[in-house]
Amino acid sequence: MDYIFEGLKNAFKMIVGLDRQVISIALVSIxxxxxxxxxxxxxxxxxxxxxxxxDFWGKTAVVIILNTLLAxxxxxxxxxxxxFLSRQGPLGTLGLLYTPWAMVIGQSILAFPIVAAxxxxxxxxxxxxxxxxxxxxxxxxxxxxxxxxxxGRFAIFAAIIAGFGRVFTEVGISMMVGGNxxxxxxxxTTAVALxxxxxxxxxxxxxxxxxxxxxxxxxxxxxxxxxxxx
Amino acid sequence: xxxxxxxxxxxxxxxxxxxxxxxxxxxxQEGKSYxxxxxxxxxxxxxxxxxxxxxxxxxxxxxFKEKEIVPYNSNLAxxxxxxxxxxxxxxxxxxxxxxxxxxxxxxxxLRFNEVEEKIEDTLxxxxxxxxxxxxxxxxxxxERQKLALARAIxxxxxxxxxDEPTPHLDEICTAFIEEFINNIVTNRSSQTLxxxxxxxxxxxxxxxxxxxxxxxxxxFISPKKGRNKVK
Numbered sequence: 001m002d003y004i005f006e007g008l009k010n011a012f013k014m015i016v017g018l019d020r021q022v023i024s025i026a027l028v029s030i031x032x033x034x035x036x037x038x039x040x041x042x043x044x045x046x047x048x049x050x051x052x053x054x055d056f057w058g059k060t061a062v063v064i065i066l067n068t069l070l071a072x073x074x075x076x077x078x079x080x081x082x083x084f085l086s087r088q089g090p091l092g093t094l095g096l097l098y099t100p101w102a103m104v105i106g107q108s109i110l111a112f113p114i115v116a117a118x119x120x121x122x123x124x125x126x127x128x129x130x131x132x133x134x135x136x137x138x139x140x141x142x143x144x145x146x147x148x149x150x151x152g153r154f155a156i157f158a159a160i161i162a163g164f165g166r167v168f169t170e171v172g173i174s175m176m177v178g179g180n181x182x183x184x185x186x187x188x189t190t191a192v193a194l195x196x197x198x199x200x201x202x203x204x205x206x207x208x209x210x211x212x213x214x215x216x217x218x219x220x221x222x223x224x225x226x227x228x229x230x
Numbered sequence: 231x232x233x234x235x236x237x238x239x240x241x242x243x244x245x246x247x248x249x250x251x252x253x254x255x256x257x258x259q260e261g262k263s264y265x266x267x268x269x270x271x272x273x274x275x276x277x278x279x280x281x282x283x284x285x286x287x288x289x290x291x292x293x294f295k296e297k298e299i300v301p302y303n304s305n306l307a308x309x310x311x312x313x314x315x316x317x318x319x320x321x322x323x324x325x326x327x328x329x330x331x332x333x334x335x336x337x338x339x340l341r342f343n344e345v346e347e348k349i350e351d352t353l354x355x356x357x358x359x360x361x362x363x364x365x366x367x368x369x370x371x372x373e374r375q376k377l378a379l380a381r382a383i384x385x386x387x388x389x390x391x392x393d394e395p396t397p398h399l400d401e402i403c404t405a406f407i408e409e410f411i412n413n414i415v416t417n418r419s420s421q422t423l424x425x426x427x428x429x430x431x432x433x434x435x436x437x438x439x440x441x442x443x444x445x446x447x448x449x450f451i452s453p454k455k456g457r458n459k460v461k
Contacts, residue, residue: 129320130321132321133317136310137310137333138307138308138314138337139310139337151323151324
């Protein structure tokens with residue numbers, strides 16, 4: 001047990017002392033995950049919104065596929081992105097493998113079905129009368145869509161937060177396509193895995209605490225939005 | 231001869247539950263008030279939805295000022311700015327009373343002064359001025375109904391459709407809304423008002439032209455007029 005307490009003590013020292021290595025690793029995580037969630041939101045929210053509101057051939061299949069993708073393992077996404085970005089892959093010439101951009105691509109793929117499926121559910125949860133009310137007050141299709149989006153904004157925001165939580169804590173994609181390069185693609189989760197393997201518990205625990213420190217305000221925000229909605 | 235503002239020709243609209251609305255011919259003249267009377271499930275709401283261009287017939291036509299209304303018409307949104315429907319169980323957007331009134335005006339790109347004036351007048355007309363900044367979630371049933379009515383009235387539309395405007399309201403609130411509707415009929419000579427109710431006494435209090443619907447068909451129109459006669 002002593003090594004755990006020792007690790008905790010050192011972890012707090014590193015955080016309070018703004019250890020350069022810890023800060024660098026945390027920044028990689030924050031930058032990559034933020035960019036990923038922005039991309040996933042840009043694509044996922046409109047897709048969820050469209051599928052929820054439009055009737056089209058194959059809609060049920062799309063919903064089933066989106067829900068299935070929620071359970072997509074990160075290593076599978078890592079493998080997929082790796083195969084595309086590796087030197088022999090179709091996008092190998094871009095030279096993106098083992099860069100933060102490769103991690104962004106992988107994490108966006110991971111977050112997309114989460115944001116899309118939860119946005120779909122959020123949009124379906126909006127009162128059906130919103131559409132009718134907006135239309136009868138003179139709104140066009142675009143303005144009606146905005147009215148529905150506005151009424152479902154808290155649930156859609158919750159979908160984005162859920163996506164962020166998922167990408168921020170994933171390790172498979174970052175390890176496979178980021179390469180865990182120190183000062184470049186090493187993020188919190190890959191660093192924790194590496195340091196634990198090396199027996200360096202202090203750094204691992206410090207990074208774990210930072211992970212929780214980011215997750216906590218995000219969840220407080222999520223709770224506030226949920227409360228506002230109810 | 232007056233041209234009808236809304237006209238229905240050989241209309242047929244069926245639903246999965248087996249209900250079918252069939253109306254061979256029906257006209258609504260500009261500036262007049264009409265009551266659609268009938269029991270629950272008679273087709274009043276279905277007809278109002280068709281007249282508000284929120285739904286479309288499978289057969290036959292709905293005409294607005296002699297022009298047929300078809301789905302996916304690029305002009306549909308601007309047509310809907312001329313006809314508005316207050317639903318039986320109206321939805322109020324999240325926010326304050328004023329924000330709800332502002333929604334339809336914002337879509338019409340009115341000038342700020344005009345918007346302010348309209349909001350103030352409408353709130354006073356419906357005794358809602360004191361509630362202007364209240365969150366709609368905190369309003370009573372009667373206040374919500376008044377606000378839904380105010381949100382439609384403020385738009386100065388050509389045709390105002392009201393679907394059961396006083397459901398589950400107390401007598402005082404019902405009397406207030408009925409008086410308000412009668413004032414609209416008296417003061418807005420160019421506005422056509424079509425209201426649905428299942429209350430015969432209310433139907434008589436609000437209009438002389440009562441269209442009796444049952445089982446998706448117009449049974450008779452009171453008083454009988456040649457142009458409204460069911461063919």
